[in-house]
Amino acid sequence: MPMYEYRCENCGLVFEVRQKFSDAPVAFCSACGAPVKKLISLTEFALKGGGWYQQGYCQGGGSASGCSGSGSSGCARCPKAANG
Numbered sequence: 001m002p003m004y005e006y007r008c009e010n011c012g013l014v015f016e017v018r019q020k021f022s023d024a025p026v027a028f029c030s031a032c033g034a035p036v037k038k039l040i041s042l043t044e045f046a047l048k049g050g051g052w053y054q055q056g057y058c059q060g061g062g063s064a065s066g067c068s069g070s071g072s073s074g075c076a077r078c079p080k081a082a083n084g
Helices: 051-057 079-083
Strands: 003-008 014-018 036-039
Touching: none
Parallel strands: none
Antiparallel strands: 003 014, 003 036
């Protein structure tokens, strides 16, 4: 289940709530009872390793995409190759 972050508009309390997608959003602060606002938080999502690009997107190596289609070096034009 995803974790959502809320901030109280009155007391400034910031808290997290684990909720299902189908759950209604939290409306009131548990500390003071004032309305709360859902925050947009940074996530810890990162694609690591060489698998997703070289084994999925880049295979088939047509000349339009610039992919080599084989080996572990990937594509000369892909962001991964540019970033090292």
